[in-house]
Amino acid sequence: MQAKKRYLLVSVVAGLLFLIYLWGLQIGEFQQQPYHYPQIHQYHQQDYHPQLHHQHTSPHERRAIRDNIYKNKRCRMETCFDFSRCQSGFRVYIYPPQRGDEISETYQKILSSIRESRFHTADPSRACLFVLAVDTLDRDQLSAQYVQNVRARIHSLPTWNDGRNHLIFNLYSGTWPDYTEDLGFEVGQSILAKASADVANFRPNFDISIPLFSKDHPLKGGSAGYPARSDASPSRKYQLVFKGKRYLTGIGSETRNALYHIHNGEDIILLTTCKHGKDWEKHKDSRCDRDNQDYSKFDYQELLHNSSFCLVPRGRRLGSFRFLEALQAACIPVILSNGWEPPFSEVIDWRKGAVIGDERLLLQVPSITRSVGCDRILALRQQTQFLWDAYFSSVAKIVLTTLEIIQDRVESHVSRNHLLWNFLPGGLFAFPQYSTDPAQFPFYYSILGKSPSQQFTAVVHTVTPLQAQISPVVKLIIAVAKSKFCAQVVVLWNCDKPLPPRNKWPSTSVPLTVIEGQTKVMMSGRFFPHNDIITxxxxxxxxxxxxxxxxxxxxxxxxIASYANCKTLALLKLRCYTNIVFNRS
Structure with a gap:
């Protein structure tokens, strides 16, 4: 009898433990899925029912989302990219738009940047990478720019192949109240260039994090950074500033709701307003009226340009417009967005241009910024200007940076290292096809502790026949070769007559090389790099x-010597030249 009671008791306890275990799994799934990866099979139904997103997803839907996340979570260039398509070079093809396509102004800028780049091809058979014509930037189903039936349209593409060798751009994903990372279609094995990328779903060295930028962001050029020469001092009027929305409900509200704790109204100005949206008065709290009153007292641009640090807290999504605004104003971004993958983090070292904070340690932010020394503040501000000008000041630069990163992956044997990306003039100007060694680029000499040579190569452009030893070109070669600064003389023979034998040229104390030009009588021939000869x-x-x-x-x-001492040289993309053309009679 006692044995039966013990057996019954053990069975009941085991059953309870099993139920607790199942309950724990449900809770674990709920907690681990604050954001979702854009691969959800159910979305072919939701394309027509955006109101479904007003409801929180069920545990069953979360489980399905999680299964799809890990389906392609392991994608890397080696496993989800066909390198054989790139044997003829890195070329990018844009699908032709379909009849009735509505493309936003921002996506038009992205497509225009690709078409005008050196990578574009109109021949899909030569393409290494494919870009959709359908606008995938705004995947908020409540947005007027949300495009329907994307899933069906991309799966009908003849070369889709589960997204392999495709690049998809996205700025906004998810909708109220969860703002998940769902795009409404499966990205499959395509590379996702996404703003507000979550590290939990980001595929390292495959996806690319891009900055969140507005529709007014310029296509080309872009505005320069704001600091003037008189603004070189590291100290500014304000230590830390922020001005933006405060969310009373939904995701993204915690950090901004707590900013008033460190706002002191003197050198730390953190202003929020809850006066936004249609129903803000229904949700207003006791601080709203006072916050709205203080919010109107300060001009945002005046704060930006007169503060050493700018707070960049997460918004509804992980990314924020405040990030690029701070960079442009040389205001050091203090990022409070746990889980955000910073833009172009694969190549940019953000420790040199920003302060990465922790949302859970908000109260420590003032002491952290005050602990940064003046020299460090100046270095950080200088780096913000370099990064803004090099990679973020226009849509074209953002797009080209994205393509250059992918090209470096494809052509890894000639890829740029981090030095080329993180120092002037930047990765868009230091082409690895010229050299992958930073020592070959004069603008990195000071960083590497190397001094530029004070000697030069004389390139003599010749178009008339060599008649005698008294020819003007012979006299010129002799005079130039005697200079203590001349390392070698190169004669560029662009004459229609045959190249004279070596004994017809004068003897010189420095090497004399005669080469036939690639283009006859063309002035541009003198500017050809001739890398194998000119050192x-x-x-x-x-x-x-x-x-x-x-x-x-x-x-x-x-x-040349004075330029070397000043550590400045004329910069060109393929070779550093200091050219002076003498043409005196």
Missing amino acids: TDAVLSLDEDSVLSTNEVNGYGHV
């Missing part, structure tokens, strides 16, 4: 009828 940083470009003495050539050498 100096500076080039003295001369016409054959130039009349110069050795002393005059030495004068040019002193110019």
